[in-house]
Amino acid sequence: MTDNITLRVARYRPDDGETEPTTADYDVPLRADWAVLDGLNYIKDELDGTLSYRWSCRMGICGSCGMMIDGEPRLTCATFLTDLRPGPVRIEPLANFPVIRDLIVDLTDFMHKLGKVKPWLIRDEERSVDDGEYLQTPAQLDEFKQFSMCINCMLCYAACPVYGLENSFVGPAAIALAHRYDLDSRDEGDRQRLTILAQPDGVWDCTFVGECSAACPKGVDPAGAIQQAKLDAVKSILMPWRSR
Amino acid sequence: MISPLEARYYRRRMPLLWWTRRRSYTFFMLRELSSVFVGLFVVELLLLIRAVAGGPSAYAEFLDLLAHPVMIAINLVALAFLLLHAVTFANLTPRAMVVRLRGRRVPPRAVLAGVYAGWLVVTVFLAWLVVVA
Numbered sequence: 001m002t003d004n005i006t007l008r009v010a011r012y013r014p015d016d017g018e019t020e021p022t023t024a025d026y027d028v029p030l031r032a033d034w035a036v037l038d039g040l041n042y043i044k045d046e047l048d049g050t051l052s053y054r055w056s057c058r059m060g061i062c063g064s065c066g067m068m069i070d071g072e073p074r075l076t077c078a079t080f081l082t083d084l085r086p087g088p089v090r091i092e093p094l095a096n097f098p099v100i101r102d103l104i105v106d107l108t109d110f111m112h113k114l115g116k117v118k119p120w121l122i123r124d125e126e127r128s129v130d131d132g133e134y135l136q137t138p139a140q141l142d143e144f145k146q147f148s149m150c151i152n153c154m155l156c157y158a159a160c161p162v163y164g165l166e167n168s169f170v171g172p173a174a175i176a177l178a179h180r181y182d183l184d185s186r187d188e189g190d191r192q193r194l195t196i197l198a199q200p201d202g203v204w205d206c207t208f209v210g211e212c213s214a215a216c217p218k219g220v221d222p223a224g225a226i227q228q229a230k231l232d233a234v235k236s237i238l239m240p241w242r243s244r
Numbered sequence: 245m246i247s248p249l250e251a252r253y254y255r256r257r258m259p260l261l262w263w264t265r266r267r268s269y270t271f272f273m274l275r276e277l278s279s280v281f282v283g284l285f286v287v288e289l290l291l292l293i294r295a296v297a298g299g300p301s302a303y304a305e306f307l308d309l310l311a312h313p314v315m316i317a318i319n320l321v322a323l324a325f326l327l328l329h330a331v332t333f334a335n336l337t338p339r340a341m342v343v344r345l346r347g348r349r350v351p352p353r354a355v356l357a358g359v360y361a362g363w364l365v366v367t368v369f370l371a372w373l374v375v376v377a
Contacts, residue, residue, distance in 0.1 A: 012254050014252040014254075020254060021254060071265070071266075095256070096256075096258075098250075098253035098254065098255045099253060099254040099255075099256070100253055106250075106253055142349075161258065161262060161263070161269060161272075164258045164262070165258055207272075207276065208336065209268070209269065209272045210268070210272070211266075211268055211269070214268065221339065223339065224339035224340065227336060227339055227340030228339075228340055228341070228342065230340070231340055231341065
């Protein structure tokens with residue numbers, strides 16, 4: 001006989017005429033190896049097939065199962081039920097994003113911002129494939145590697161009160177990824193990205209609450225990236241000739 | 245123009261007292277508030293300079309004003325906020341600055357130690373200037 005734990009799950013079903021979210025309690029088995037996501041899958045399979053949520057890899061790589069667990073932005077696949085005893089465990093959609101249904105939020109705004117900061121290698125002149133790859137030393141890789149661990153789970157946006165209050169802010173993950181490419185020795189696009197980051201709604205909106213870095217499940221430090229990007233922006237004004 | 249589907253999205257608003265919901269948010273708000281006290285100290289310093297320029301009697305009058313218990317209380321609160329402001333600002337340095345020496349990255353702890361050492365040197369110099377010189 002296994003113990004149970006109650007999951008208090010936010011439900012929002014506009015198709016059924018609901019105009020605001022409600023909660024529903026579900027008792028799920030409390031197993032030592034079960035994450036919150038296993039509990040949600042149990043609900044979906046055994047108790048209520050109408051529950052909607054996103055998930056994919058179950059191993060903290062895909063970044064799709066981020067939700068608010070007891071008010072904290074967490075990956076449901078990496079948060080274990082036994083750590084949340086005795087319950088009930090509050091499960092809500094990721095904060096600061098519009099809710100489409102139940103635990104599913106609209107990603108459009110983040111996807112738009114991610115594209116805006118051009119998170120890819122930009123070269124003044126592309127080398128042809130015949131010329132071979134762009135080489136990089138381990139030390140050059142270390143410069144940006146930390147920031148490349150981002151899985152776009154958006155927990156940092158849910159933790160950021162600046163984004164919550166004014167969602168025109170480009171936000172932690174997009175800036176961290178822009179900074180990742182700025183630091184890459186193979187990239188020459190820092191000027192292009194700076195025109196986006198130094199604008200209103202860019203790095204200067206950040207007031208360094210620091211919660212984005214605390215929330216990151218991959219150990220990325222978006223708050224640090226934003227402050228570094230601020231320094232880069234100032235340097236580019238004071239020393240305009242010193243562009244890479 | 246939003247689609248009929250988007251119109252049904254549920255948009256949550258942050259409550260007015262959002263910063264009371266998490267300790268780190270409250271601490272952040274206190275830090276934001278600390279800038280008011282930094283400004284207050286600057287104003288006090290400017291008034292002090294004006295008093296000095298106004299001659300010995302104006303200076304003595306200003307010192308009397310500062311000795312008032314209410315002024316002392318305000319200054320103590322301001323000092324506490326100023327220290328909070330300065331310490332959190334100093335602690336930010338290693339995250340905002342990547343320092344290199346001979347091509348090698350200086351560890352964050354060393355950068356932080358450097359900041360505090362610099363602070364100490366300036367403080368000792370100012371103390372020497374005020375007390376001894």
